[in-house]
Amino acid sequence: MQDATTLKDYRKQLREALENDFQRQALDKFAVAYRTSRANAFADIDAPELIAEIAAAKDASIDHLEELFEEFKRHAEAAGTKVHLAATAHEANEIIARIAKENDVKTIVKSKSMTAEETHLNHLLEAEGFEVTETDLGEWIIQLRHEGPSHMVMPAIHLSRYQVADLFSEVTHKQQDVDIQKLVKVARRELRPKFCQADMGISGANFCIAATGSIGLITNEGNARLTTTLPRVHVALAGIDKLVPTLHDALRIIRCLPKNATGQAITSYVTWITGAVPCETAKGGTKVKHVVFVDNGRLAMARDPEFKQVLRCIRCGACANVCPIYRVVGGHKYGHVYIGAIGLVATYFFHGREKAKNLVQNCLNCGACKAVCAAGIDLPTLIKEVHARIQDEEGHPLYSTAVGQVLKNRKLFHTMLKSARLLQKPVTGGTPYLRHLPMFLFKDQDFRALPAVADEAFRDKWERIKPRVADAKLKVALFSGCVQDFVYPEQMEAAVAVIASKQGVSMEYPMGQSCCGLPLQMMGEKQAGRELAAHNMNAIDAQDFDYIVTLCASCASYLKHGYKRLFADDPAMAYKAAQFAHRVIDFSSFVRDVLGITDESFTGPSKKVTYHAPCHLCRGLGVTEAPRALLGEAGLEYVPATEEDVCCGFGGTFSVKFPELSKELLGKKLANLKATGASAMATDCPGCIMQIRGGFEAEKTPFEVRHVAEYLAERLKRK
Amino acid sequence: MTTPNLVEKLTAKAGLVSATVRAVASMDEAMAYVADVCVGKEVCQILASGCDAPLSGTAEALCETKQEKIICAPEMPEEAMAALSAQCAERGVKLITSGMRSHLGGIDIGLTMAAAGIAETGTVVIRSTNEEVRLASMIAEIHIAVLPASAIVADSYALEPVMVDWMSRPDFTAFVTGPSRTADIERVLALGVHGPLELHILILEDK
Numbered sequence A: 001m002q003d004a005t006t007l008k009d010y011r012k013q014l015r016e017a018l019e020n021d022f023q024r025q026a027l028d029k030f031a032v033a034y035r036t037s038r039a040n041a042f043a044d045i046d047a048p049e050l051i052a053e054i055a056a057a058k059d060a061s062i063d064h065l066e067e068l069f070e071e072f073k074r075h076a077e078a079a080g081t082k083v084h085l086a087a088t089a090h091e092a093n094e095i096i097a098r099i100a101k102e103n104d105v106k107t108i109v110k111s112k113s114m115t116a117e118e119t120h121l122n123h124l125l126e127a128e129g130f131e132v133t134e135t136d137l138g139e140w141i142i143q144l145r146h147e148g149p150s151h152m153v154m155p156a157i158h159l160s161r162y163q164v165a166d167l168f169s170e171v172t173h174k175q176q177d178v179d180i181q182k183l184v185k186v187a188r189r190e191l192r193p194k195f196c197q198a199d200m201g202i203s204g205a206n207f208c209i210a211a212t213g214s215i216g217l218i219t220n221e222g223n224a225r226l227t228t229t230l231p232r233v234h235v236a237l238a239g240i241d242k243l244v245p246t247l248h249d250a251l252r253i254i255r256c257l258p259k260n261a262t263g264q265a266i267t268s269y270v271t272w273i274t275g276a277v278p279c280e281t282a283k284g285g286t287k288v289k290h291v292v293f294v295d296n297g298r299l300a301m302a303r304d305p306e307f308k309q310v311l312r313c314i315r316c317g318a319c320a321n322v323c324p325i326y327r328v329v330g331g332h333k334y335g336h337v338y339i340g341a342i343g344l345v346a347t348y349f350f351h352g353r354e355k356a357k358n359l360v361q362n363c364l365n366c367g368a369c370k371a372v373c374a375a376g377i378d379l380p381t382l383i384k385e386v387h388a389r390i391q392d393e394e395g396h397p398l399y400s401t402a403v404g405q406v407l408k409n410r411k412l413f414h415t416m417l418k419s420a421r422l423l424q425k426p427v428t429g430g431t432p433y434l435r436h437l438p439m440f441l442f443k444d445q446d447f448r449a450l451p452a453v454a455d456e457a458f459r460d461k462w463e464r465i466k467p468r469v470a471d472a473k474l475k476v477a478l479f480s481g482c483v484q485d486f487v488y489p490e491q492m493e494a495a496v497a498v499i500a501s502k503q504g505v506s507m508e509y510p511m512g513q514s515c516c517g518l519p520l521q522m523m524g525e526k527q528a529g530r531e532l533a534a535h536n537m538n539a540i541d542a543q544d545f546d547y548i549v550t551l552c553a554s555c556a557s558y559l560k561h562g563y564k565r566l567f568a569d570d571p572a573m574a575y576k577a578a579q580f581a582h583r584v585i586d587f588s589s590f591v592r593d594v595l596g597i598t599d600e601s602f603t604g605p606s607k608k609v610t611y612h613a614p615c616h617l618c619r620g621l622g623v624t625e626a627p628r629a630l631l632g633e634a635g636l637e638y639v640p641a642t643e644e645d646v647c648c649g650f651g652g653t654f655s656v657k658f659p660e661l662s663k664e665l666l667g668k669k670l671a672n673l674k675a676t677g678a679s680a681m682a683t684d685c686p687g688c689i690m691q692i693r694g695g696f697e698a699e700k701t702p703f704e705v706r707h708v709a710e711y712l713a714e715r716l717k718r719k
Numbered sequence B: 001m002t003t004p005n006l007v008e009k010l011t012a013k014a015g016l017v018s019a020t021v022r023a024v025a026s027m028d029e030a031m032a033y034v035a036d037v038c039v040g041k042e043v044c045q046i047l048a049s050g051c052d053a054p055l056s057g058t059a060e061a062l063c064e065t066k067q068e069k070i071i072c073a074p075e076m077p078e079e080a081m082a083a084l085s086a087q088c089a090e091r092g093v094k095l096i097t098s099g100m101r102s103h104l105g106g107i108d109i110g111l112t113m114a115a116a117g118i119a120e121t122g123t124v125v126i127r128s129t130n131e132e133v134r135l136a137s138m139i140a141e142i143h144i145a146v147l148p149a150s151a152i153v154a155d156s157y158a159l160e161p162v163m164v165d166w167m168s169r170p171d172f173t174a175f176v177t178g179p180s181r182t183a184d185i186e187r188v189l190a191l192g193v194h195g196p197l198e199l200h201i202l203i204l205e206d207k
């Protein structure tokens, strides 16, 4: 449960989390195992199609939650269930406490419910004098330790068997063996009497089926079946977003949820309960049954066009499983109650700005979460959107506003970059890196060498190097992005040489172009970002070109997907953005798929080259084959690296804000690259190059890190 | 109606989640199997951690309630019950059909009739609106479900119409796929957390 009040505090907590070796290893092992088990689980199923179906069905329900509630209530009440709707978390807790009192309840058993965590139900019930026992093994463990879950599906994943054995020894007042099988049996037997004695069982609900008034519960342990069977009162607590129209909707989600959560085809138990069922110990032999729905801001969210997709979430936890940051810091520092990418978004809505404001900045925008989300939620964009909203509400930090002002003024920005070139002279020591940085400015940044600004920007070279093409069949605009323009112009030059090797392609470099605007999005400066996007679309008149080619994966994915989103509420601009986006293409795809360059164009000795897949290329644009294939065409031996598509830790401004995390992720990346046995790496993004090359440089490992374009250019056959 | 394919698939998928699957030619054979399993098992398997495992006072007290071998078969068809009572009488096993609430410390075998099987996931569908069925299939150390081969369907969607009908009145239905399991401690798989340690599926061939 992240609760830092300032970013500085939060960073301190993160550093502590990084030192938790057990957790680090456990999450590393899990991250690797999860990939395989998820892939196996979906082997016979078209996962993207299933996810799209779930998203569409959820969207349809979200528009009708109130009607679905009425329908559910009608059917459930006909079958003997009392149905409630609580406006707030507190109200939901009070309703449940009242039901307990009315039924003379003393002891309560609970099966796992994230919604009950959201409303802090146990606090209230305990304060009112009820004895509450969590019965899911992981939940019981963390309840005994007085902590929150560190994962939505595996709440105690941060703990070792030793910690659990100590805890169980304390609870049973007997020394317990450090043997997981035995510890599980200890829990079985300690919890069984709790089930037998409990007057009331509280469960969550994975689905509430409007057409029949039924609830569906999925568990592996079977504790939900006992919780809903043994006590004479059963209360199910559910967010109103758990309403689905029909059984079919629930079955569809079950096809996906366990596979996406843990790679299981299905959980051991799926329990379907309709109405009040027989219960021997209840008065009249029939269970007292209640379903409490909680709104807690959900209905308002359902009307918010941007955020309604949050309600699609089926709480599978996958967005944490694949998140590189979750993997190194664990769930207690990567969420408040809800954990992982969805936690970064949901915290703002359910637990407020204060709890969300630091958390929400801790995202690389790597898109790994979005790529696995069971409900197809665009999590990274929503995370940035929450950040922007918080800044709009709280006031933008000075530096952020200042960067916004500079970036949207191209001339000012470029003048500053050029003067940086002069100012950096004393710190480069004649190398392409900034060597002697004033440390107060760049505290914690020394884990990678930062590159110097190039002597001459690409834009200043352009007129000299521009190929003159007489009768062009294909007209291309080059978009450089700031890094390749001012830091790595050689990558642009390489691209120009490769493209020019094909006949009939004319290239333009529209001088008015500026930063793509992604850094502003990362910083929550939405308004400045819109102005910048409009500026670029004016500078490059899309109608004049067949393609807009960029070598920067981040620029490419932002130009292609981000611009349309920025102007979603402005039809004229949205049209323009669509025209623009339509023509944007990344360098590797352009060269391979459009120009069709093959091995005939290349010559030279082979060598081993490994690859780093930039987040914004492989997930942002879905381009995976072109660059690897091109390396082969160019006669290089491509050697795959482990976790090639895991983020290098750059994340633009992320690496400046959270250097300790950036460093960890970079460390993993470098280790995986070195393990290939190659000593050269290609990629498609100057940001990744800056990070990875700088990392090797800082640890003094000789390793060539270059853009795919450079590998191709140096191997072009001379004409 | 059933193709051998569905039986095969269910058998394979259930096997993947540690269920034991056997084909039986008749209800008599099924009941003999149940009695065999019961006689062959230890008196109390939750004590797999060792009867001397240290427990708190209350948990230990509950263990006292389990002294003899018990099978609970709450809603089995008559032909099955006739065969099973004969087997149990002969082999000294107590057979009950109700009163599960006085055996919450544990019974040896809970025997149920599955309403359906789902091949795709190796699942048995247990209608357990009757509380005794719910408890027998959860409290037992071994849950044995008899599944008529003809009741196996390809996937859960195929059960939709019949389930919707069940759900038109108070109902408690469970999809059961393998024994109770957890991976909550260090992601290490452990079977038998709250429910059965074993699940046996007896696929009853069609006559």
Ligand code: SF4
Pocket: A319, A322, A323, A324, A325, A326, A340, A341, A344, A362, A363, A364, A365, A366, A367, A368, A369, A370, A379, A380
């Ligand atoms: S975009 Fe990447 S860093 Fe951000 S939450 Fe998703 S997985 Fe984590």
Ligand code: SF4
Pocket: A312, A313, A314, A315, A316, A317, A318, A319, A320, A340, A341, A342, A369, A372, A373, A374, A375, A376, A377
């Ligand atoms: S946001 Fe998506 S991936 Fe994350 S828990 Fe929800 S459904 Fe699963």
